Amino acid sequence: xxxxxxxxxxxxxxxxxxxxxxxxxxxxxxxxxxxxxxxxxxxxxxxxxxxxxxxxxxxxxxxxxxxxxxxxxxxxxxxxxxxxxxxxxxxxxxxxxxxxxxxxxxxxxxxxxxxxxxxxxxxxxxxxxxxxxxxxxxxxxxxxxxxxxxxxxxxxxxxxxxxxxxxxxxxxxxxxxxxxxxxxxxxxxxxxxxxxxxxxxxxxxxxxxxxxxxxxxxxxxxxxxxxxxxxxxxxxxxxxxxxxxxxxxxxxxxxxxxxxxxxxxxxxxxxxxxxxxxxxxxxxxxxxxxxxxxxxxxxxxxxxxxxxxxxxxxxxxxxxxxxxxxxxxxxxxxxxxxxxxxxxxxxxxxxxxxxxxxxxxxxxxxxxxxxxxxxxxxxxxxxxxxxxxxxxxxxxxxxxxxxxxxxxxxxxxx
Amino acid sequence: xxxxxxxxxxxxxxxxxxxxxxxxxxxxxxxxxxxxxxxxxxxxxxxxxxxxxxxxxxxxxxxxxxxxxxxxxxxxxxxxxxxxxxxxxxxxxxxxxxxxxxxxxxxxxxxxxxxxxxxxxxxxxxxxxxxxxxxx
Numbered sequence: 001x002x003x004x005x006x007x008x009x010x011x012x013x014x015x016x017x018x019x020x021x022x023x024x025x026x027x028x029x030x031x032x033x034x035x036x037x038x039x040x041x042x043x044x045x046x047x048x049x050x051x052x053x054x055x056x057x058x059x060x061x062x063x064x065x066x067x068x069x070x071x072x073x074x075x076x077x078x079x080x081x082x083x084x085x086x087x088x089x090x091x092x093x094x095x096x097x098x099x100x101x102x103x104x105x106x107x108x109x110x111x112x113x114x115x116x117x118x119x120x121x122x123x124x125x126x127x128x129x130x131x132x133x134x135x136x137x138x139x140x141x142x143x144x145x146x147x148x149x150x151x152x153x154x155x156x157x158x159x160x161x162x163x164x165x166x167x168x169x170x171x172x173x174x175x176x177x178x179x180x181x182x183x184x185x186x187x188x189x190x191x192x193x194x195x196x197x198x199x200x201x202x203x204x205x206x207x208x209x210x211x212x213x214x215x216x217x218x219x220x221x222x223x224x225x226x227x228x229x230x231x232x233x234x235x236x237x238x239x240x241x242x243x244x245x246x247x248x249x250x251x252x253x254x255x256x257x258x259x260x261x262x263x264x265x266x267x268x269x270x271x272x273x274x275x276x277x278x279x280x281x282x283x284x285x286x287x288x289x290x291x292x293x294x295x296x297x298x299x300x301x302x303x304x305x306x307x308x309x310x311x312x313x314x315x316x317x318x319x320x321x322x323x324x325x326x327x328x329x330x331x332x333x334x335x336x337x338x339x340x341x342x343x344x345x346x347x348x349x350x351x352x353x354x355x356x357x358x359x360x361x362x363x364x365x366x367x368x369x370x371x372x373x374x375x376x377x378x379x380x381x382x383x384x385x386x387x388x389x390x391x392x393x394x395x396x397x398x399x400x401x402x403x404x405x406x407x408x409x410x411x412x413x414x
Numbered sequence: 415x416x417x418x419x420x421x422x423x424x425x426x427x428x429x430x431x432x433x434x435x436x437x438x439x440x441x442x443x444x445x446x447x448x449x450x451x452x453x454x455x456x457x458x459x460x461x462x463x464x465x466x467x468x469x470x471x472x473x474x475x476x477x478x479x480x481x482x483x484x485x486x487x488x489x490x491x492x493x494x495x496x497x498x499x500x501x502x503x504x505x506x507x508x509x510x511x512x513x514x515x516x517x518x519x520x521x522x523x524x525x526x527x528x529x530x531x532x533x534x535x536x537x538x539x540x541x542x543x544x545x546x547x548x549x550x
Contacts, residue, residue, distance in 0.1 A: 052482040056489030159481020214473040215503035390454035
């Protein structure tokens, strides 16, 4: 990699050991992935729940946090993905004291590093959306794919260590989706029936993700017959990133880099598949491995819910009463609005629980399942369905309406 | 000795027994990291232990958590010995860089078909080009 004089100085330790580690880490990653040089970034976003970090990761952070302030503080605005708990509700979730203690240590370390504890995976809806062409170092695959695709900004998947490194150096290796050449479409999917509900957008994302198969594929979708809303693209992108590890998609006539198919695709790009309503329904049925069985828990999470999703959820719960736990997860930025507008009270009057600043699968999901006896889980998040099988759950994808019915009746409607 | 050159590698050379499948890899999605086994029910290696094995799989999957989890797994000593992939994503590279983990990716052949499950192999990221060698 070509290094500037400043980057060589960082690598030599001129700005302290944290920045020396950071630039060394970035050079190793950049060399592996063919980066020619670095690109300045204007924000970093760190995924770092303590289930992922473990004791070793938290101790590693604390090492940097113990440095003098001038050596340890990030250089650019650096924000955080959801944490592993909502401290106010940890007892109700039956999370254990050691989990909370580890979370508190991680938070203290991040604060010492100058990181803003936003604790959200919907920062593009609530904090500061990126601008087209802006280079970022974002973690959380849902954040990256939305930022690349819907906003036209530029980021690779930056895992927690690399996002922290970018925060400390103010730059990231220039490879992948920072480069024009990697943003061209590599597979074309036609959509025959535009999804309507959020879970259908997630199902479409999952199917396209399976077809794409890996990080370096860029799907372009044609045939979407209306402009989807932010929450719809949020669920689509989150599922596509989860099932396919995909970081960028285009939608012809909708996303900013694809006004026409020819803007992002060569004429020789073949049509790979056409997807319709029956494909989405088949996918949904395929997640339902215990059709007719009782549901143990209903979860709305992954991504965190927007204010509009919470409004819809509150409306569905008005005048009803849950018989199994119903958990809804939002960001710390949306939660006060939900409180102020009475949405939290309406959800909780029906027996639901509104959580903030965490995400279900990042919050010791396996331990929560064991402590609460949860196995069969209903959700409208295709991403959550994809993740939780490995944590011992039997998740099923359903509409928000069907999930609320399951929370009230104990079973999904047939 | 049969060997397969890789496009890129990092970490130290290691030898061990290969655990092979034409399936993807994500530490969060696929593993029970406490028990050291593949736990996703529909993963080709479901129920099998990965501890000390050289994992030979198709593509990096899933989200960003693996960037921390390789470090966490290595610290507890319940980790694979190395990861060999046809196609890598940045998260695997970032995680391997943090953990000092051995990683190899990018072959002219489908490496999951070229390496027999259970074979003794050597992974040498320091060779030029980086290489996987079948032993015995």
